[in-house]
Amino acid sequence: AGVLRTNCMDCLDRTNVCQSSFAKHMLDLQLKGDGIDMSAQLDQETRWFNTLWADNGDAVSKQYASTAAMKGDYTRTKKRDYRGALNDLGLSLARFYSGMVNDYFSQAAIDFLLGTATEKVFDEFESDMMTKDPAVSIAKMRQRAVELCQKRVVADASEEVHGGWVLISPNMADVVKSWPMEEVVLLLTDAALYLCRFDWDLDKVSSFERVHLGNVTHIKFGTYITSTLAPAHMDEMKNVGLVISYQPGKSNIR
DSSP states (O other), rough: OOOOOOOOOSSSHHHHHHOOOOOHHHHHHHHHHHTTEEEEEEEOEEEEHHHHHHHHHHHHHHHHTTTTTHHHHHHHOOOOOHHHHHHHHHHHHHEEEEEHHHHHHHHEEEEEHHHHOOOOHHHHHHHHHOHHHHHHHHHHHHHHHHHHHHHOOOOOOOOOOEEEEEEOOSTTTTSSSSOEEEEEEEEEESEEEEEEEETTTEEEEEEEEEEEEGGEEEEEEEEEOOOOOGGGGHHHGOEEEEEEEEEOOOBOOO
């Protein structure tokens, strides 16, 4: 009994071929020790071994990649067709999603156990549910949404845009809380406020409201807690709400 290690110099496929050959040889020796001589079998095909090898590969792959192994059809049948390619495409997409969420949590847990991170790393995970790289992509997507809303809803070219933000808002008007909450875009110009409800799947403005600044009667802000799942969600300095009251007027658009 023991472990045979081969070094992957430049090609994982060739390493797997070597490992498979060594494993088949050692399995034959172990079976022979138990009185089963595979060389004496009439059927010398290794389909059973290929299936055993592929099943084991899937089990190992699920541990480090969260999906079955790639090219599993070729490992089992020694044939490759379009169905196997489509299956690999699905596995790639699943691994991409897993890399954004599951792998980040695993790395956070490892960093915490090694002492390179404090328990705050889990608060960050619960708040963001994403790694640093996808978070950058989300930030770019939100910035693009702000720019797109600015182009679509600010019709008067003379209006000067002072800022745009993506905020979490109730999905119904005139309420402080309603679930599910949704991300909206708020634009501020020198003449009006724009609340844009954005379709993130289609990348377009689904509806918007324009309120002239002269019609704003009251602005109230303060702590706004929408979840108690994590300490980060209850941080009064980071969770701030904004309520804007206004009088309907002809210059408002809805």
